[in-house]
Amino acid sequence: MSEEHHITPLKTYLLVAGTLFFLTAVTVWASYIDLGSFNIVLALLIAGTKAGIVATFFMHLLWDDKKNATIFVGSLMFLAIFIGITMTDTEFRGAVNPEIKDPINKRAAFYNSLPLTDDHGYPLDKEKNHHEGDKDHH
Amino acid sequence: MSGTNQNYLTHPKGIMSWLLTLDHKRIGLMYLFGGLFFFFIGGLLALGMRYALATPEADFVTNDQYNSMYTLHGAIMIFLFIIPAIPGALGNILLPLMLGAKDVAFPRLNLASFYLYTIGAIFFIYVMISGGVDTGWTFYTPYSTESHTNVMGTTMGVFIIGFSSILTGLNFIATVHKMRTPGLTWYKLPLFVWALYGTSLVQITATPVIAITMVLLMLERLLGIGIFDPALGGDPVLFQHFFWFYSHPAVYIMILPAFGIISEIIPVHSRKKVWGYKFIAYSTLSIAFIGFLVWGHHMFTSGQSVLSQIIFSFITYFVGIPTGVKIFSWMLTMYRGQVSFTPPMLYALSFLFLFTIGGLTGIFLGAVALDIHLHDTYFVVAHFHYVMQGGTIVAFLGGLHHWWPKSFGKMYNQTIANICAIGVFIGFNGTFFPQFLLGLRGMPRRYATYDALGSEELVAQYAATHGSSTFFSGILGLSIFIGVMNLLWSLRKSNKLDPGTNPWGALTMEWTHTTSPPHPHNFEEEPVLEHGPYDYDKVIVQPTLKK
Numbered sequence: 193m194s195e196e197h198h199i200t201p202l203k204t205y206l207l208v209a210g211t212l213f214f215l216t217a218v219t220v221w222a223s224y225i226d227l228g229s230f231n232i233v234l235a236l237l238i239a240g241t242k243a244g245i246v247a248t249f250f251m252h253l254l255w256d257d258k259k260n261a262t263i264f265v266g267s268l269m270f271l272a273i274f275i276g277i278t279m280t281d282t283e284f285r286g287a288v289n290p291e292i293k294d295p296i297n298k299r300a301a302f303y304n305s306l307p308l309t310d311d312h313g314y315p316l317d318k319e320k321n322h323h324e325g326d327k328d329h330h
Numbered sequence: 331m332s333g334t335n336q337n338y339l340t341h342p343k344g345i346m347s348w349l350l351t352l353d354h355k356r357i358g359l360m361y362l363f364g365g366l367f368f369f370f371i372g373g374l375l376a377l378g379m380r381y382a383l384a385t386p387e388a389d390f391v392t393n394d395q396y397n398s399m400y401t402l403h404g405a406i407m408i409f410l411f412i413i414p415a416i417p418g419a420l421g422n423i424l425l426p427l428m429l430g431a432k433d434v435a436f437p438r439l440n441l442a443s444f445y446l447y448t449i450g451a452i453f454f455i456y457v458m459i460s461g462g463v464d465t466g467w468t469f470y471t472p473y474s475t476e477s478h479t480n481v482m483g484t485t486m487g488v489f490i491i492g493f494s495s496i497l498t499g500l501n502f503i504a505t506v507h508k509m510r511t512p513g514l515t516w517y518k519l520p521l522f523v524w525a526l527y528g529t530s531l532v533q534i535t536a537t538p539v540i541a542i543t544m545v546l547l548m549l550e551r552l553l554g555i556g557i558f559d560p561a562l563g564g565d566p567v568l569f570q571h572f573f574w575f576y577s578h579p580a581v582y583i584m585i586l587p588a589f590g591i592i593s594e595i596i597p598v599h600s601r602k603k604v605w606g607y608k609f610i611a612y613s614t615l616s617i618a619f620i621g622f623l624v625w626g627h628h629m630f631t632s633g634q635s636v637l638s639q640i641i642f643s644f645i646t647y648f649v650g651i652p653t654g655v656k657i658f659s660w661m662l663t664m665y666r667g668q669v670s671f672t673p674p675m676l677y678a679l680s681f682l683f684l685f686t687i688g689g690l691t692g693i694f695l696g697a698v699a700l701d702i703h704l705h706d707t708y709f710v711v712a713h714f715h716y717v718m719q720g721g722t723i724v725a726f727l728g729g730l731h732h733w734w735p736k737s738f739g740k741m742y743n744q745t746i747a748n749i750c751a752i753g754v755f756i757g758f759n760g761t762f763f764p765q766f767l768l769g770l771r772g773m774p775r776r777y778a779t780y781d782a783l784g785s786e787e788l789v790a791q792y793a794a795t796h797g798s799s800t801f802f803s804g805i806l807g808l809s810i811f812i813g814v815m816n817l818l819w820s821l822r823k824s825n826k827l828d829p830g831t832n833p834w835g836a837l838t839m840e841w842t843h844t845t846s847p848p849h850p851h852n853f854e855e856e857p858v859l860e861h862g863p864y865d866y867d868k869v870i871v872q873p874t875l876k877k
């Protein structure tokens with residue numbers, strides 16, 4: 193049960209190659225524009241499109257058994273789940289507790305701006321230092 | 331039948347014919363004995379820890395040794411026994427037989443998987459003799475990038491075994507799609523096949539992530555690039571995302587095949603058609619999928635965002651639904667059946683009981699507010715032992731007893747096997763139920779000593795509870811050991827079954843269409859399907875072996 197082998201016309205190959213070169217140029221060009229954190233999203237979108245084109249035409253996914261395309265799309269979906277849900281953490285850290293938000297090296301500075309406390313969380317002012325109830329120093 | 335004297339165990343002969351074999355049954359047996367070997371080592375480590383915990387103070391082992399013991403215990407049990415044991419051993423032996431196929435789709439790849447498993451195992455042995463590793467099986471950063479123990483060796487081992495797992499999964503998926511005998515449509519597949527199929531899907535989608543995680547960890551250790559180290563712009567919590575994106579699905583790699591075994595044992599030993607075939611089949615697939623969306627429930631105290639906490643907690647509850655569907659389907663299968671208390675069935679019954687406790691306490695832990703208190707206490711230890719040992723290992727032992735006569739053509743002493751099954755049940759509950767109480771009273775996991783954890787009264791309470799846990803762990807260990815010895819003892823020469831035997835009167839193809847032990851090529855002619863796998867209402871097969 194040999195399947196018919198698809199022969200792609202040269203024109204398609206050249207067109208695809210052209211598109212890839214064009215998108216590479218767009219990537220370089222886009223990197224010079226400051227879009228903030230959207231830069232990385234854009235770069236990934238372009239790269240993803242290119243990978244998709246390569247898989248579709250050069251790797252013949254378009255003409256293959258559709259199971260292969262399903263697996264390809266499925267793996268992209270899993271990647272999206274992984275990155276997407278992880279971003280519900282990284283993008284929203286600190287929404288409720290601001291001190292969680294900053295990475296630890298900045299956090300040191302953050303804590304420096306707070307009044308100093310002892311191990312039990314009491315302020316380290318001389319007057320208030322010795323609490324009446326605070327007797328659990330063994 | 332002609333040529334029934336030929337069986338895969340004795341034909342061909344010689345050590346090389348085993349090491350180079352492409353026969354799925356032989357590869358399965360090699361996985362079986364490899365797995366049992368590491369089960370033994372992991373078990374010794376566990377008993378050592380229980381012994382050390384019987385008293386609050388440090389005696390017998392130093393703190394560093396204790397750290398190494400729990401890390402190796404966890405890593406060996408998970409990566410070298412539980413994950414490969416059921417798919418690698420029982421799955422390999424049974425999948426082609428259940429499909430009426432000659433072998434798996436890619437026999438050479440199958441052997442390659444076993445070689446990779448062996449290489450990974452060698453790394454673990456190297457770690458053990460080079461002083462151990464103390465990060466816990468979870469390898470959390472930042473400690474794992476700093477620990478002076480052999481983190482590299484262990485992560486290399488895990489990395490390599492991961493590939494073994496991926497290749498087995500790939501092989502099984504191709505086998506189920508391509509190797510079914512004519513007429514064996516999807517809904518006529520035994521449920522163990524569905525379970526292996528679901529497991530394989532998870533193996534090929536999740537396992538690459540642990541491989542990447544291990545590589546990132548090694549790069550961070552070796553080259554100091556900042557992926558997880560905040561001082562270099564990394565994020566230590568990201569490690570936990572990576573790790574659990576694999577390891578939560580991995581708990582389904584561990585439990586789904588166990589579900590499959592239970593779905594085989596219960597109808598056969600209740601002589602009843604399985605209730606809710608499609609429910610069981612599809613709940614396997616939905617567990618496999620939902621399992622990918624809940625990993626953050628291991629990270630409720632990691633500092634992840636409140637939004638993630640809520641999302642993960644919410645989705646975690648959904649896992650309970652397909653799991654519940656299965657439990658009820660099994661119970662309805664037994665309802666009004668002729669339940670016989672054979673060793674496989676005793677294990678299956680204790681599975682139902684133990685796994686239900688494990689699953690329900692998982693729901694407790696899925697509630698953020700409660701988990702903040704229970705995280706990293708013995709409550710979690712008890713939860714995952716109820717699901718992994720009470721669930722997976724008990725199911726594995728049940729499956730081993732169920733298919734032992736098939737694999738070897740020998741029957742073990744069923745009375746001893748029954749006593750051991752009951753011993754496992756008692757020993758297990760005695761060991762792990764007290765650990766729920768310890769956790770609720772605040773006893774943290776991974777502590778070598780507990781004499782300084784609180785008031786004298788509290789320490790005395792801990793000591794009493796730990797003490798009884800240790801006592802019962804002895805019963806548990808002994809029961810499993812004697813149970814396995816009982817199986818091995820049946821292999822002696824003088825003990826033989828008639829090759830045509832169908833001791834439990836089962837209807838799946840591995841029992842009805844081939845000999846025990848099977849022919850080297852499984853079936854002497856292409857098997858023709860005459861009935862579904864659980865048609866006990868239509869076909870009457872008598873068990874050929876009465877107790």
Ligand code: HEM
Binds near residue numbers: 649694696
């Ligand atoms: C009903 C399904 C389940 C639910 C809702 C559930 C939920 C949870 C939660 C929330 C935790 C985190 C506890 C903490 O660290 O604070 C946990 C830990 C764990 N669960 Fe489950 N679980 C379920 C089933 C399983 C199964 C079937 C397995 C394995 C066969 C498993 C293995 C584990 C392991 C190994 C851990 C501890 C990991 C570690 O920190 O070392 N669970 N579970």
Ligand SMILES: [Cu+2]
Binds near residue numbers: 581624625627628
């Ligand atoms: Cu989990």
